[in-house]
Amino acid sequence: MTPEEKQRLLELIANPPPGSKLAAAKEYGVDLSLIVENLELSVGERLRRGSEAARSLKALKGIARQSQAEK
Amino acid sequence: MNFEAIIAILARAGVEFVVIGGVAMLVHGVARVTQDLHICYARSAENIKRLAETLAPYHPSLRGAPEGLPFCFDEETIGHGLNFTLVTDLGDLDLLGEVAGIGSYPAVHVFSQEVEQPAGVKWRLLTVEGLIRTKRAAGRKKDLDVIPDLEAVQDMRSGNEDSRRSGKL
Numbered sequence: 666m667t668p669e670e671k672q673r674l675l676e677l678i679a680n681p682p683p684g685s686k687l688a689a690a691k692e693y694g695v696d697l698s699l700i701v702e703n704l705e706l707s708v709g710e711r712l713r714r715g716s717e718a719a720r721s722l723k724a725l726k727g728i729a730r731q732s733q734a735e736k
Numbered sequence: 737m738n739f740e741a742i743i744a745i746l747a748r749a750g751v752e753f754v755v756i757g758g759v760a761m762l763v764h765g766v767a768r769v770t771q772d773l774h775i776c777y778a779r780s781a782e783n784i785k786r787l788a789e790t791l792a793p794y795h796p797s798l799r800g801a802p803e804g805l806p807f808c809f810d811e812e813t814i815g816h817g818l819n820f821t822l823v824t825d826l827g828d829l830d831l832l833g834e835v836a837g838i839g840s841y842p843a844v845h846v847f848s849q850e851v852e853q854p855a856g857v858k859w860r861l862l863t864v865e866g867l868i869r870t871k872r873a874a875g876r877k878k879d880l881d882v883i884p885d886l887e888a889v890q891d892m893r894s895g896n897e898d899s900r901r902s903g904k905l
Contacts (some may be wrong), residue, residue: 673740674892677891678892678894680893681748682893685891686884686887686888686890686891687887687888687891687892689884689887690884690885690887690888690891691888693882693884695885695888696767696805697888699767700765700767700885700888700889700892701765701892702767702905703762703765703766703767704905705797705874708763708851708905709854711752711762711763711765711855712740712743712759712762713740714762715759715762715769715770715826716737716738716740717867718769718771719737719770719771719772719827720765721740722738722771723737723771730819
C-alpha cells in the first residue's frame with residue numbers, strides 16, 4: 666500500500682460515507698484501523714502473523730484445559 | 737501451525753485448491769484469529785491423488801478421532817469421503833469438497849482470485865464476495881458476526897481506486 670493509499674483509507678475510515686457498509690461496520694464495533702494495519706502487510710506477513718496468533722491461541726487453550734483438569 | 741508452509745506445499749505440488757474460511761479472511765485483512773486452514777479442493781481423480789501424495793509426508797490424521805482409530809489418508813479414502821478435518825505436522829487442515837452457499841470446486845473457483853507470492857508461489861483465494869456468501873449460508877452467530885468486517889474490507893477496496901484497479905490484496 667502506498668502512503669497515498671493509506672492516507673486515503675485513514676480519511677475514509679475516519680469519516681465513512683453515511684449509509685455505507687463501512688459506516689455500518691464502524692457502528693457495529695469493527696476496528697477499522699486494524700484492517701488498514703493488516704492491509705499494509707504483504708500476504709506472507711499476514712499469513713505469518715495469523716500463524717503466530719493461532720499458535721498462541723492453541724497454547725492458551727492448553728493452559729486453560731490443564732488448569733480445569735487440576736481443579 | 738504454519739499456514740504459509742501448508743499453502744506453499746500444496747501450491748508447489750500443483751494441487752487444485754482455493755483457500756477459504758478464516759485464513760482467507762485474514763489474507764483479505766480481517767483482524768480475526770483462526771486456528772486451522774480450510775481449503776476447498778477439486779474432486780478430480782488426478783487432484784485427489786496429488787492431494788494424498790502431497791500431504792502424506794506430513795502424517796495427516798483425523799482431528800478429534802479416538803486414539804488408535806485406523807485411518808489411512810489415501811486416494812481411496814478421499815474418493816469415498818468429501819470433507820476431512822485433519823491434523824498434520826504443519827497444523828490443522830480442513831479439506832472441503834463442497835462449500836455452503838457456493839457449491840463444489842468449480843463454483844468456488846469462480847469466486848476466487850489468484851495470489852502470487854515471492855518465489856513464484858501462486859494459489860487461489862476465495863474473494864470477499866465469496867466469503868460473505870459462505871458466511872451467510874452457514875448462518876451461525878460466529879459466521880454472521882464477521883460479515884460487517886468483510887463488508888468493511890469490500891468498501892475500503894472500492895473506496896481505494898488504485899488498489900481496486902490493480903487487483904491488489
